Amino acid sequence: MRHVLSVLVENEPGVLSRISGLFSGRGFNLDSLNVAPVLEEGVSLMTIVTSGDQQIIEQIVKQLRKLVTVIKVTDMQDSTTVEREMALIKVNATESNRAEILRIADIFRCKVVDVSLDELTLEVIGDHGKVEAVIALLERFGIKEIARTGTVALRRSMQPEK
Template sequence: MTEEKHVLSILVDNEPGVLSRIAGLFSGRGYNIESLCVAETIEPHISRLTIVTKGNQPLIEQIMKQLNKLINVIKVHELTGHKFVQREMALIKVSAKPENRAEILRVVDIFRCKVVDVGLEHYTIEVTGDEGKLSAILSLLRPIGIKEIARTGAIALFREPK
């Protein structure tokens, strides 16, 4: 069976220790978390965790069953295989030597991102999109000289039926 990426959306009580228990469930069983993003929902006492992990379908089903057994877990959804919107945000600090500045600004324009900080020797770029968009911009900026990257990890929601 092939391992593929799976996106899990988990609603939990917004309480101390919940994230630790969920991460412990993954690490204790040797499962890897590729990315994790967590924030409060519109209800302040509920948080949404978006976890991206790899595994075959039986493994993902086992993970979901174990997550559902945790006390503070309200609902677990697997988004993979359904219609959903997924985004990630990255801040990319790029070396901005005078001879590269025009090229960096062209890349920023092409990818519809923005420069959020300018220094004497760098630009910091904010880019939002799917994993493919982030990979593409990183591959174009690498030859110019990436100094630092900070990424949020995936966030995702089901699409509404039309």
């Protein structure tokens, strides 16, 4: 099962290495990882997407909490969250299929960010499912390249903290 972990860490050299080492050393997979500073100086928020059963996730959370540079770990599975991911998708666009690609882009509120005679580059922003759905629909046209950010997430307002 897919889990989104929110990990507040001290923003210092080697933190990313220690956390990714924890995952690789124990054979856990990182589906995506985002790191950025928060409002508080010297602190960053890591959003980690991983998968596993409840026992594996509990072990990951316990191991993360043991690291000195980790301030707080939250498994977002138990909360209602706002999740976003961004993808840039370069797709083959011939004269005959360009209109259909643009209809798909319009339905999913994608932006066309680059155009050439034989390709379109679309920007899609949404939750994981939306990005996956757009990719699935565009595959039949021939996707040339994809760049994805991975997930960022926050607990929705009015949610009790766990």
